[in-house]
Amino acid sequence: MEKKATREAYGKALVEIGKDKRVVVLDADLSGSTKSAEFKKTYPDRFFNIGIAESNMVDIAAGMALSGLKPYASSFAVFITGRAFEPVRQSICYQNLHVVLCGSHSGISVGEDGGSHQSVADIALMRSLPNMKVVVPADYNEAFAVVSATMDMEGPVYIRTSRAKSPLITNKPSFEIGKAEVLKKGSDATLIACGMMSYIALEAAKLLKKDNINVEVINSPSVKPLDEDTIYNSAKKTQRVFTFEEHSIIGGLGSAVCEFLSENLPVYTIKTGLEDVFGESGTKDDLFCKFGFTKESFAKKIKDKLYG
Amino acid sequence: MDDFGKLEEISKGIRRDVLTMLNKAGSGHSGGSLSVTDILVALYFGGIMKYDPQRPDWEDRDRLVLSKGHACPALYAVLAEAGFFDKQLLWTLRQLGSPLQGHPDSKKLPGIEASTGSLGNGISQAVGMSLAAKVLHKRYNVFCIIGDGEMQEGLVYEALMAAAHYKLSNLTVIVDNNGLQIDGQCRDVMNIYPIKEKFEAFNFRTYEISGHSYKNLIDTLTTAKRNVVSPTAIIARTVKGMGVSFMSNRVEYHGVAPSDTELAKALEELR
Structure with missing residues (x-):
């Protein structure tokens, strides 16, 4: 790829x-x-x-x-x-x-x-x-x-x-602010990601498929304004939401999603990101492993939270 | 009456407006508004700045950025006098819904070139305006007034460095050097001196003058406009609270509005 x-x-x-x-x-x-x-x-x-x-x-x-x-x-x-x-x-x-x-x-x-x-x-x-x-x-x-x-x-x-x-996972010729894109349809849970995490979320979805867990993956580049309709419709269907971002779990995409859902559709929502910590030196891959930004780690977390 | 006499008459009126506005508002910055008044009057009424109150967005206008935004009552009074808006608006200063915000807001009031108040950001925006003139091949001038206490903000020096680097000869920085800031004398709070040498070190053509002499102000501002080599700095020695005896050089009046009694006394002095 x-x-x-x-x-x-x-x-x-x-x-x-x-x-x-x-x-x-x-x-x-x-x-x-x-x-x-x-x-x-x-x-x-x-x-x-x-x-x-x-x-x-x-x-x-x-x-x-x-x-x-x-x-x-x-x-x-x-x-x-x-x-x-x-x-x-x-x-x-x-x-x-x-x-x-x-x-x-x-x-x-x-x-x-x-x-x-x-x-x-x-x-x-x-x-x-x-x-x-x-x-x-x-x-x-x-x-x-x-x-x-x-x-x-x-x-x-x-x-x-x-x-x-x-x-490269997207190929739309134009971008509209406030719009998210459903990259993969599913019904067991909604995965919302941005940046590089959207690719990893897609890969995690493939792993989960092997266990017959069918998740929906949304790429949400527009963190503000958020695509509330797309997120609402998916969360309403799955009732379980997971967010992924290469950022602190405080104040980023996950927070934006939680702020919206808590007032409009209070469903179970789990944020994945940096757990209120700073990063450190290392290769990108080593750091992604350490902080849990891998498809295996994402898939395991989703499985554990849904069925653990 | 000679030309300077006329400017002195205008400045008296501006000072009266400033104090009346502040008294009605019940808060605001008296001292620094009075120290900067003559500089503003020279710029707007001394034939220095090119502007059209009917067309505040006119592309070729000269720009004034009041980086020491807290002195905005003086700028508001000057803009009203120049015809940018109805003078009655002055009496709404700092009230809910008024375009005359506690610090200048470019989105709310015609004639305000940049929102300022957070010190250091105004001069840097003025550098951006001066640089834009080069890109757009415009011949407008940018004047920026900073406070002397403001020179404690590191951003000021980033702005000076860039102004000299890009040889922004269309930029004139004027320091309202009244020597005082909220917590006391600038030299005691955090010494900003020497000022002239600092500007010279940043390759500004630098002048030190009285900020209350119209002859000095107009001569120097005219020279600054003619400078095509480098940016110009004018260190204008001023008196905080100028024009009102009991406010002059008194740090207590930095951020305080005059009471009714004080206003009456001040207006008497400014007749």
Whole structure:
């Protein structure tokens, strides 16, 4: 199966949307890693390296948006949402500016750089801000569609990308904010995932099939706004929900699903993610094993919770 | 009356409006609004800024970002005087539903270029506006007023570095150097001095002037607009609470509105 990283899609899509002369791209000395350097190669006059100053980058993007430009600003997820949280709050979200922020190297799959560089709370931070939309694409194809779709969106958007390559599981040509996709139909439980976890959830579903457990798998890139209809309909059918994300179980996709279901359809819901801990150095695969982000681990957890 | 005399008359009216607004609101920042008043009057009425109150979104307008957003009563009074909105709105300051928020809100009030209040973010947004002019091949100027206490925010230096790096000669940063902040004298709370050398180290063309002399302000702001080489910094030495004897240089009036008695006394002085 072909593998590509979502961050690569960010760079490629920027070049595509860069045909619009209002598009400007900013980075904070990580353009090679976030892939915004792709844009720089094609449109050097509209690329701005702000240096290692994420807060300044976000505020400058705000000033550019106030002046009629369409800014895209990127850094590692941990920095653009953490270090720059205050400018994101005060300048971008408070003014409801159309600025697209891309946090690459999200989650623990950054690997060897270790816990200081692994973002476990970026979704929670961005989701808590009024006006902000939060999107976590599952693969390269979806990430490309998401970045392209931001051109027609209004207000602030946070896109979470990954360093690691992952299999291509989606192939929709366009992306609609607030929409989830049922990747596999089933009736015994609903699995809701985003990012790379959508692929692992699909694989876990195949394992469960061998035990005659037939689960539904939903890829939910739009963490905010959530696709409430799709989630409601599936949860109503299965009455049992499992969420998967490469993020803390506090404040991410799982929390968003629980917040919605608890008020609208209180069903049994189990979150899988980082259990209120930081990551550490290691290869992506070793870290995924340690923190339970494998198809075997997902399948076992589902089986144990359903029939244990 | 010469031109400066006219500006002094306008500034008296602005100060009266500011104190009346604050008194009606029952809260707000008196001291810093009075120290920044002459700078704003010079910019808007001294022939420095290009603007059209009928077209607040006019693409080629000059921009003013009040990074020390807490001094917004002075900016509101100036914008009303310039015709951006009905002066009656001034008396709704800080009330529920008013476009005159406790700190400037660009979404609510015409003439406000950026929402500010969280210190340091205004100057950085002003850098973004100045940079945007380059991308869009526009010739507008961006003026940004920061507080001296605000210079304790690290973000200010990130903004200065970027402004110099991108040679933003269309940007002028004005420091309202009144020497005081909420907790006391800036030099005691966290020493910000020397200021001039800091700007010079960041490759700004830097001037130190009186922030209450219209001649100094207009001469220097005019020079700043002509600078095509680098960004300009103007350190405007000001008096917190300027224009009202019992508020002048008094830290107690940083974040306090005048009572009815104080207002009457102040208006008497500003006749």
